[in-house]
Amino acid sequence: MNEYLLMFADAVFGFFALFVLVKVLGKTQISSLTPFDFISAIILGELVGNALFEKESGIPEIAFLVVVWGLLLYITEVVTQKFKGSRAVLEGRPSIVIHKGHLIYDVLKENRLDIDELQHLLRSKDVFSIEEVEYAVLEVDGTISVLKKPDYQTPTNSDLNVSPTPVKLGRTIVSDGEVLWDNLKEANLSKKWLEEELHKQNIAAVEDVFYAEWQENQQKLFTMLYHNKK
Incomplete structure (x- = not known):
């Protein structure tokens, strides 16, 4: 019975420790998950999981692991903010996969992105034909940003000389x-x-x-x- 109580206490502490860690590191860790962030999340989960099921490990060991890994992630964030050159190594950099309406084959190959995957990403941006795209940028989190050709862009109020109305959330x-x-x-x-x-x-x-x-x-x-x- 005592073993189950200890496991329960460890699990509850691990849950709240990870929750606090995510809050401290900020929402960007979740909303824009880079390959480095993804690997970090897996390793952190593995460390905490192993600590939970090791009989010799308890709350102090879990706390130590979470604090150490949190500090490493925080230091990494500080480094990428202070030194711009480190961002490309730790976070990666965006890649232009369509430039002036042309597919850039070597960039697609470099990012291991085939045509089917590219079309899937474009459809998520309401683009159903590559012909409509002037520029497409593959972001570091795996999403794609699209700038359509002028003929396919939606006109704005300023283009139509229409007076803007206040925008309010539903x-x-x-x-x-x-x-x-x-x-x-x-x-x-x-x-x-x-x-x-x-x-x-x-x-x-x-x-x-x-x-x-x-x-x-x-x-x-x-x-x-x-x-x-x-």
């Missing part, structure tokens, strides 16, 4: 049949207003709504009901 009001009262209050809306809006859309109860969003720009409530695949 606010979730109902999620999975439950009202998010904080969001409703922040939008200066009331329960009575919500019931009236749902009634206008022939919705009997909030519980029937899977998702509802207050679109302040258009001054309307967008709702989605529960629908099954059939």
Whole structure:
């Protein structure tokens, strides 16, 4: 029984230690995962995992591993910020795979990227034909950035001489049949207003709504009901 309690304590401590480490290192460690970050995450998980299942290891050993590895990652981040030359080695550098509408074969080969993979990445950017692309840059985290040819670019308000309107975020009001009262209050809306809006859309109860969003720009409530695949 004592062994299970010790394992439970080690697991809980390891969880919170890693959680704190991620918070300290910042969101960029997760949002833009470079190959170095990926390897670091695997090694850190392996170190903590081994410490959890080693009978001789406990909370002090896990804490030591997390602190040491956290310091190494922090030092690496400081080095890349202070010395620009180290960034290419530790983080890698972006690669131009399409230049002025032409595929750069040696860059694709260097990054072990074939045409099918490139097309997949382009489709994730709503580009379904390579002909539309003027420049494409393969980022260090494996994503791709695209600049379309002028003929395929979406015109902006300034291109059309249209006066811009203020942009406001949509606010979730109902999620999975439950009202998010904080969001409703922040939008200066009331329960009575919500019931009236749902009634206008022939919705009997909030519980029937899977998702509802207050679109302040258009001054309307967008709702989605529960629908099954059939």
